[in-house]
Amino acid sequence: MPETPAARVLADVEPRPGVPKPDPILVVDSVVRRFGGLKAVDVEHLEIQRGAITSLIGPNGAGKTTFFNLMTGFDRPDHGSWSFDGHDLSRVPAHQVANYGMVRTFQLTKALTRLTVIENMKLGATSQRGERFLPSLWPGVWRSQEREIEARADELLARFRMDHMRGELGGTLSGGQRKLLEMARALMVDPAMVMLDEPMAGVNPALTQSLLQHVKDLPGFGKTVLFVEHDMDVVMDISDWVVVMAQGRIISEGPPAAVAKDQAVIDAYLGADHGDESRFTPVSFEASAAAARRHDQEESA
Amino acid sequence: MSARMRAVVLALLAVAAVATTAGAAIASTPPDAGGDLVLAQGGETVRGVLRDGEGEPVPDVAISVATPDGEVVGETATDADGAWEVGLPAPGDYVVTLDAETLPEGVDLRDADRNPLEVTVRSAQNRTLIFALGEGAGGSRFLNSFLAQAVSGLRFGLIIAITAIGLSLIFGTTGLVNFAHGELVALGAIIAFFFNAPASVGGFGLTLILAGLIATVLSAAAGGAIELGLWRPLRKRRTGLIQMLVISIGLALLLRNALQVWFGGGSRPYYDYTIQQSLVFGPIRITPRDLIVMALATIVLVGVATMLQRTRIGKAMRAVSDNRDLAESSGIDVQRVILIIWVIGGGLAGFGGVLAGVVENVSYLMGFRLLLLMFAGVILGGLGTAYGAMFGSIVVGLITELSTLWFSTELKYVWALGVLILILLVRPQGLLGRAERIG
Amino acid sequence: MDVDFTRVLVDGLRTGLGPVAAVYALAAIGLNVHYGYTGLLNFGQVGFMLVGAYGMGIAVSIHSLPLWLGIILGMLAAVALALLLGFPTLRLRADYLAICTIAAAEILRFVFRSSPMAEVTGGAFGIPSQVGGSGFSSGFYRLNPIPEGAYGIGPVMFSHTRLWMMLVAWLLVALAVVLVWALMRSPWGRVIKSIREDEDAARALGKNVFAYKMQSLVLGGVLGGVAGIVLVMNQGAMTPDQFLPQLTFFAYTVLLLGGAATVVGPVLGSILFWFILQAMDSLLRQTGFGSAALGAVRLAFVGLILILLMAFRPQGLLGNKQEMMLDA
Numbered sequence A: 001m002p003e004t005p006a007a008r009v010l011a012d013v014e015p016r017p018g019v020p021k022p023d024p025i026l027v028v029d030s031v032v033r034r035f036g037g038l039k040a041v042d043v044e045h046l047e048i049q050r051g052a053i054t055s056l057i058g059p060n061g062a063g064k065t066t067f068f069n070l071m072t073g074f075d076r077p078d079h080g081s082w083s084f085d086g087h088d089l090s091r092v093p094a095h096q097v098a099n100y101g102m103v104r105t106f107q108l109t110k111a112l113t114r115l116t117v118i119e120n121m122k123l124g125a126t127s128q129r130g131e132r133f134l135p136s137l138w139p140g141v142w143r144s145q146e147r148e149i150e151a152r153a154d155e156l157l158a159r160f161r162m163d164h165m166r167g168e169l170g171g172t173l174s175g176g177q178r179k180l181l182e183m184a185r186a187l188m189v190d191p192a193m194v195m196l197d198e199p200m201a202g203v204n205p206a207l208t209q210s211l212l213q214h215v216k217d218l219p220g221f222g223k224t225v226l227f228v229e230h231d232m233d234v235v236m237d238i239s240d241w242v243v244v245m246a247q248g249r250i251i252s253e254g255p256p257a258a259v260a261k262d263q264a265v266i267d268a269y270l271g272a273d274h275g276d277e278s279r280f281t282p283v284s285f286e287a288s289a290a291a292a293r294r295h296d297q298e299e300s301a
Numbered sequence B: 001m002s003a004r005m006r007a008v009v010l011a012l013l014a015v016a017a018v019a020t021t022a023g024a025a026i027a028s029t030p031p032d033a034g035g036d037l038v039l040a041q042g043g044e045t046v047r048g049v050l051r052d053g054e055g056e057p058v059p060d061v062a063i064s065v066a067t068p069d070g071e072v073v074g075e076t077a078t079d080a081d082g083a084w085e086v087g088l089p090a091p092g093d094y095v096v097t098l099d100a101e102t103l104p105e106g107v108d109l110r111d112a113d114r115n116p117l118e119v120t121v122r123s124a125q126n127r128t129l130i131f132a133l134g135e136g137a138g139g140s141r142f143l144n145s146f147l148a149q150a151v152s153g154l155r156f157g158l159i160i161a162i163t164a165i166g167l168s169l170i171f172g173t174t175g176l177v178n179f180a181h182g183e184l185v186a187l188g189a190i191i192a193f194f195f196n197a198p199a200s201v202g203g204f205g206l207t208l209i210l211a212g213l214i215a216t217v218l219s220a221a222a223g224g225a226i227e228l229g230l231w232r233p234l235r236k237r238r239t240g241l242i243q244m245l246v247i248s249i250g251l252a253l254l255l256r257n258a259l260q261v262w263f264g265g266g267s268r269p270y271y272d273y274t275i276q277q278s279l280v281f282g283p284i285r286i287t288p289r290d291l292i293v294m295a296l297a298t299i300v301l302v303g304v305a306t307m308l309q310r311t312r313i314g315k316a317m318r319a320v321s322d323n324r325d326l327a328e329s330s331g332i333d334v335q336r337v338i339l340i341i342w343v344i345g346g347g348l349a350g351f352g353g354v355l356a357g358v359v360e361n362v363s364y365l366m367g368f369r370l371l372l373l374m375f376a377g378v379i380l381g382g383l384g385t386a387y388g389a390m391f392g393s394i395v396v397g398l399i400t401e402l403s404t405l406w407f408s409t410e411l412k413y414v415w416a417l418g419v420l421i422l423i424l425l426v427r428p429q430g431l432l433g434r435a436e437r438i439g
Numbered sequence C: 001m002d003v004d005f006t007r008v009l010v011d012g013l014r015t016g017l018g019p020v021a022a023v024y025a026l027a028a029i030g031l032n033v034h035y036g037y038t039g040l041l042n043f044g045q046v047g048f049m050l051v052g053a054y055g056m057g058i059a060v061s062i063h064s065l066p067l068w069l070g071i072i073l074g075m076l077a078a079v080a081l082a083l084l085l086g087f088p089t090l091r092l093r094a095d096y097l098a099i100c101t102i103a104a105a106e107i108l109r110f111v112f113r114s115s116p117m118a119e120v121t122g123g124a125f126g127i128p129s130q131v132g133g134s135g136f137s138s139g140f141y142r143l144n145p146i147p148e149g150a151y152g153i154g155p156v157m158f159s160h161t162r163l164w165m166m167l168v169a170w171l172l173v174a175l176a177v178v179l180v181w182a183l184m185r186s187p188w189g190r191v192i193k194s195i196r197e198d199e200d201a202a203r204a205l206g207k208n209v210f211a212y213k214m215q216s217l218v219l220g221g222v223l224g225g226v227a228g229i230v231l232v233m234n235q236g237a238m239t240p241d242q243f244l245p246q247l248t249f250f251a252y253t254v255l256l257l258g259g260a261a262t263v264v265g266p267v268l269g270s271i272l273f274w275f276i277l278q279a280m281d282s283l284l285r286q287t288g289f290g291s292a293a294l295g296a297v298r299l300a301f302v303g304l305i306l307i308l309l310m311a312f313r314p315q316g317l318l319g320n321k322q323e324m325m326l327d328a
Helices: A005-010 A064-071 A094-099 A117-123 A139-159 A175-188 A205-221 A232-238 A256-261 A263-271 A274-280 A285-300 B002-025 B141-174 B181-196 B208-236 B241-263 B288-310 B312-322 B324-329 B334-359 B366-381 B386-405 B409-426 C005-016 C019-037 C045-062 C067-089 C094-113 C115-121 C136-142 C160-184 C187-197 C199-204 C209-235 C245-258 C265-286 C291-312 C321-327
Strands: A024-035 A038-049 A053-057 A079-084 A102-104 A193-197 A224-228 A241-246 A249-254 B037-039 B045-049 B062-066 B072-077 B083-087 B092-098 B107-109 B117-121 B125-128 B133-135 B279-281 B284-286 C150-153 C156-159
Touching (some): A005 A038, A005 A241, A024 A064, A038 A064, A053 A064, A053 A232, A064 A193, A094 A102, A175 A193, A205 A224, A232 A256, A241 A263, A249 A256, A256 A263, B062 B083, B072 B083, B141 B181, B141 B208, B181 B366, B208 B241, B241 C094, B241 C291, B284 B288, B288 B312, B288 B386, B334 B366, B366 B409, B386 B409, B409 C067, B409 C115, C019 C045, C019 C160, C019 C187, C019 C209, C045 C094, C045 C115, C045 C136, C045 C209, C045 C245, C067 C094, C067 C136, C067 C209, C094 C115, C136 C160, C136 C209, C150 C160, C160 C187, C160 C209, C245 C265
Parallel strands (some): A053 A241
Antiparallel strands (some): A024 A079, A241 A249, B062 B092, B092 B117
16 A cells, blocks of 8 residues: 555545545546447546546456547547546547647557657657747747757656667667657656556566656656556555446446455456456566567557 | 669669560550541531431431530531531531431430530541430430439449459458459450450450450459469568558559550450340330340359358358458468459459440450449448448449439549548448447 | 660650659659658549649639749649648548549549530640640740750750750759758658657647648648649640549659658659659660550559569668668
8 A cells, every 4th residue: 555645635535436536637427438339438427636646447348448548539428528627628639638738658559660769759748839830941940949858858768767769769669668668758748647558568577667666756746647557466556546447337446455355346357258367466477568569560560 | 872772773674674575575456546536638527327226327307516605507417328417617616406306206316415415526527426316215304314324323333343342352351452453354354355356356256255254264363363473472571551552553553554565555345245236124225235244243243142141261251351360260261261352353353344345345444444433332332341342332333324314424433433532531431331449 | 686775875864854753753752741751641642733733724824814823823722622632531541541532633633624624624635835825834935044055965965945944843843852851850840750650649649630631731732733733834735634643653653762751762763763764765666666555564664663662672762771661
């Protein structure tokens, strides 16, 4: 049980689905997304506490990634509304969501393969004047800004211990390095909230520790974190609050210890197909890394 | 850098040499002088010969020629041979009107919309015009031309459908958008042409039925050869889909123009079944040739559907098309299935080419002309499904021909292509396709 | 066999440096913006060339507007086509976009050549240079400051009118190269390239992907429009059937030969492409090859280049092999 300021605040919150939080940054109301006859996501009410690390768990096909897609404008719900930091986000396009300060990463990493690591990073910066068509033709307009952005990018790369690869092409990085790059790049946007979709999947153990530390550090920089993770050890280690989804619905939420004991959660995992039981125990890293690599290859093929 | 460049230049020169010898080895055929334009010395005229449905000349029919402003420049009546000719003051646009009142009893314009005719006459041109005549039919003129266009649209749609099945299945199983599929159509038509042509023009003089069978088999072989010689090795090298799309465009250019060198630039009909008497079913008239084409096309389509539905290989094809990974893990030999799809797709394309050649003419460009319509049909029905391709193609054929009831014939492909774009925008999975799950 | 290889070389050079090579360089630079940098698989580049040429031709030859205004109108026509095509299609997958754009270009050609449109576009006969004494290309040649005569080095000679045409065409190519270079080194270019790599990633980082794609489509389309204007200026007349889909395929071959996503690749590609094609032509002609089949052999050869390039050297002459490998 982590002793973070956020965990202390949330300790007084009753652990039940849809419970209100003292200072929510994201508030979701009756969001439904159907695929054919199937309700992939059906969330009645959910609040995410500002400055906390909340993890979203659930068996495969529970609708976690679809929920991410809906929140960040990459998919449209059949109905429902949600607001982020005071902005109503229903019908807001994905790029605008990012500009409001909610930035996501992807389950299958999206390192920009034919851009260098430093270019990847600089892309994350917002409000670069040189990104507009006509101003881009006059370097005087954007050069000084570019220098500031580059300095910030180098600083972040150093923090993520990737400074030695700044000139490498994104496509040459390993799966784990791509995950790191994607997280660092998301931070270049300077978001109020980061949504990480399986940031640890396919990452080797040495990198996992450093990635975990980076996630743990984020609230200290004033960021809210919502992340999807399968490895329960990781979830127990770093979460201030855990939300459990199954078959599109929120079936449980609460501090990690409380959720782990929740009978509804255990049933959901056991009731789901048996392959998912292994998710409760730390799976072999080699195997999951290999799976992630296969995934990446398939995606780019 | 320079070594790389040198290697490429050398490779290109080698290719040039191969292309040169290959090109020189094939004797060129002069293009046909077909069409209705006959150049003559002296002033411009419009002229023609009126014949009724039985091919008998129709005399004493009044024909007048006017400028687009309505100023009459000449009037005449057909002579005993049905011939007429009107001299014109200058090149330009004219309106030629046949006085339907002066037609004899029982003879009527087959297509009332094609009177008056608007023509452009170039300098020194003697432009021949055709007023198609037939038996006077009762009932509404519009209904008659509607039915006539519907029949030819259905015929056209059936032909597109046959050629498009392979295109759709290839996309479904390999993800390849094959821009070279039209060339298999032209290949089939041209092979049949040479087997059908009499020995005096360098052919084998076989009946068209036999020639068409041979063409179908050879096109199937060509489809298989392209898969084995090009696409399978490329897939093994993990070539990207976009790269393969561009390669298929290169292949289309290569094949199409090789066919032109072989066949010549003109368009020619088959030697059999050129002139036929129409059969009349109530308001619909159709030649036995077209009727057979439509029947054959329908039989083949039903056969393909049955094969997909009932046979092991057909089920395997649908399985691979539906979900390749799942099919592979359930023990289906995916590479073999893809090869069979290429063979069947190639054969169907070639067969469709023969049918298209029977209905219209054979030309090296006929496949490319069909290609975008095939895409339209396949996308309309839902990419990757065989039934969707059949359904969509028939709709495209109908749209193409029925549009001529209201709009210019020159624009008939525009409507089909417009529907293609529209479908991609509002329902990219096609009318029969399923919406895919996102994320 | 009597083959004059100097002749072959001279023919190749004359065409490789000629205005047509510049036209294809321009069209390919436009495609480079679309496909090379943004990843938009536009197979309707010839449609942009058509509206550019006709925008200018209709304005100057039929409505007797001044040449400079006609050229601006031609470019605006390309902008309009990009907007019209882009709004619905830019959300489509790459292969669907390819089919959609090629269909759109064919629709344009069919419509422009149809007789109901003849009053506006001249129908299938198009717009000849001289209509009522205000031909578009005569206006262009009146501006020629080069004194009459022939110019060149050794056997590679050009007349003063051809030289004027070449000068203007290559100047436009140079301008386009500088423009693309300036854009692609800027933060705007970075966003454009990121969209090619993964548009969802760009979106997640707050980039308005649709707006950038549209800007790219307009920019490349205008370059295509200018290419169309230069093409018909050089020929002195325009017909819709000059704008067949294979023009787009040629432009792709030029781009892929030189190297997609490189600044000067399309220029080098075009010069080399036309040099090879014309030299081959010249060689075949001298060996007594029938001229009827020559055009077909030439096109078949382009197809072969395209296949070999994509299969064995997708990065082209100037591209980076390592970058290409990452893609596969």
